[in-house]
Amino acid sequence: MGQASHGTGIGFVSLLGWPRDKGFLSTMKITDARVIVCSPGRNFVTLKITTEDGIHGLGDATLNGRELAVTGYLSDHVIPILIGRDARRIEDIWQYLYKGAYWRRGPVTMCSIAAVDTALWDIKGKALNVPVYQLLGGASRDGVLVYGHASGQDIEDTVQAVAEYRKLGYKAIRAQSGIPGLQSTYGVGRGKMYYEPAEKGAPVENAWSTDLYLNFVPRLFERLRKEFGEDLPLLHDVHHRLTPIEAARLGKSLEPFHLFWLEDPVPAELQESLRLIRQHTTTPIAIGEVFNSIYDCQQLIQEQLIDYIRTAVVHAGGISHLRKIASLAELYHVRTGCHGATDMSPVCMAAALHFDLSVHNFGIQEYMHHAEETDRVFSHSYSFSDGMMHPGDAPGLGVDLDEALASKYPYRRAYLPINRKLDGTMHSW
Numbered sequence: 205m206g207q208a209s210h211g212t213g214i215g216f217v218s219l220l221g222w223p224r225d226k227g228f229l230s231t232m233k234i235t236d237a238r239v240i241v242c243s244p245g246r247n248f249v250t251l252k253i254t255t256e257d258g259i260h261g262l263g264d265a266t267l268n269g270r271e272l273a274v275t276g277y278l279s280d281h282v283i284p285i286l287i288g289r290d291a292r293r294i295e296d297i298w299q300y301l302y303k304g305a306y307w308r309r310g311p312v313t314m315c316s317i318a319a320v321d322t323a324l325w326d327i328k329g330k331a332l333n334v335p336v337y338q339l340l341g342g343a344s345r346d347g348v349l350v351y352g353h354a355s356g357q358d359i360e361d362t363v364q365a366v367a368e369y370r371k372l373g374y375k376a377i378r379a380q381s382g383i384p385g386l387q388s389t390y391g392v393g394r395g396k397m398y399y400e401p402a403e404k405g406a407p408v409e410n411a412w413s414t415d416l417y418l419n420f421v422p423r424l425f426e427r428l429r430k431e432f433g434e435d436l437p438l439l440h441d442v443h444h445r446l447t448p449i450e451a452a453r454l455g456k457s458l459e460p461f462h463l464f465w466l467e468d469p470v471p472a473e474l475q476e477s478l479r480l481i482r483q484h485t486t487t488p489i490a491i492g493e494v495f496n497s498i499y500d501c502q503q504l505i506q507e508q509l510i511d512y513i514r515t516a517v518v519h520a521g522g523i524s525h526l527r528k529i530a531s532l533a534e535l536y537h538v539r540t541g542c543h544g545a546t547d548m549s550p551v552c553m554a555a556a557l558h559f560d561l562s563v564h565n566f567g568i569q570e571y572m573h574h575a576e577e578t579d580r581v582f583s584h585s586y587s588f589s590d591g592m593m594h595p596g597d598a599p600g601l602g603v604d605l606d607e608a609l610a611s612k613y614p615y616r617r618a619y620l621p622i623n624r625k626l627d628g629t630m631h632s633w
């Protein structure tokens with residue numbers, strides 16, 4: 205029943221007696237949905253849903269390095285069962301795709317559901333002529349605090365990069381630095397204002413030494429505090445590279461420099477491992493950019509093992525699911541800190557900003573501005589000023605996709621780097 209009976213006039217009468225195919229109001233049927241893959245600076249996957257009244261909505265579906273798996277999931281398995289559904293029933297469609305798949309969770313599934321969910325929020329905003337944040341309860345703050353990425357080849361280079369970010373108005377800054385003795389490290393790449401780790405061809409191989417890293421990082425932050433004083437919020441991303449006891453040592457050694465957060469100190473599949481880190485340090489912990497559901501962070505939140513939850517709209521089931529994660533987190537004094545690197549498209553960035561502006565327990569938003577080609581393909585109403593961002597007041601998400609221009613940037617297979625210890629052992633990147 206459901207879709208097939210729409211408009212036939214033969215009503216299915218449920219056990220409660222309500223003719224389910226009629227509903228209380230008229231419907232707004234989905235008439236078309238398409239996946240647009242483009243590579244303006246880097247690869248992006250976007251879902252575009254159109255309704256019978258001509259309104260369209262966009263959802264980001266980009267899964268860095270595994271983009272076409274999501275494209276196939278959407279085109280082959282989701283779009284055929286979306287056509288004809290009522291675009292206004294966002295929660296019901298979310299549950300239809302989640303429960304209806306039988307198979308639970310996973311990045312490919314959750315990215316696909318996220319894309320549909322995000323596009324439907326965009327459509328609802330446009331249909332009601334309001335920005336999405338107004339549908340989410342309205343603004344809880346005047347603007348969204350963001351942090352930028354400063355990086356350098358060595359400590360002095362990084363000090364300079366942080367100074368440049370301050371000049372640009374940033375009120376919070378993540379600092380990553382090259383380490384003497386290692387050819388490359390996470391977060392230090394092409395260009396000062398921009399870090400895009402995915403490369404064409406086979407994955408680049410980085411070399412790693414935990415010993416060199418652990419000795420080096422406290423020196424970086426000692427120098428940064430000396431230069432910039434006590435008040436500048438500083439962040440650092442470990443990028444899943446330590447064991448729990450190593451992370452405990454790092455957190456402890458960074459305490460004098462009171463970071464805003466230490467990100468992904470360990471790979472977090474083993475959630476109880478965070479207990480060990482917590483026993484040793486008061487450095488705030490942020491985790492979750494690779495998580496795709498509330499079940500991935502339930503223990504971390506309920507045991508208060510983290511301070512910031514980093515799940516992103518595109519990778520964790522869309523605006524609807526992220527709100528549930530935030531509500532759980534709110535109970536436990538955990539705040540949000542959405543992933544916002546360049547491998548999430550401006551559609552995701554806009555969705556994150558609507559979420560950030562509205563959700564009560566917002567903490568901070570990562571912001572790494574996109575390449576110029578990206579911004580030309582995805583024009584957007586969000587803006588940055590004086591360290592803060594705002595999603596703008598355009599109806600819906602406030603992002604448009606120029607499909608003609610997008611078609612000039614065809615997909616190019618690219619991979620994130622891999623990481624090996626100095627003796628060749630495979631390590632987390």
Ligand code: EZ4
Pocket residue numbers: 268401441443493543544545546547570620
């Ligand atoms: O390396 O998004 O905090 N930000 C990050 C990112 C990730 C990339 C991987 O696709 O860790 O820069």
Ligand code: CO
Pocket residue numbers: 441443467468493
């Ligand atoms: Co990170």
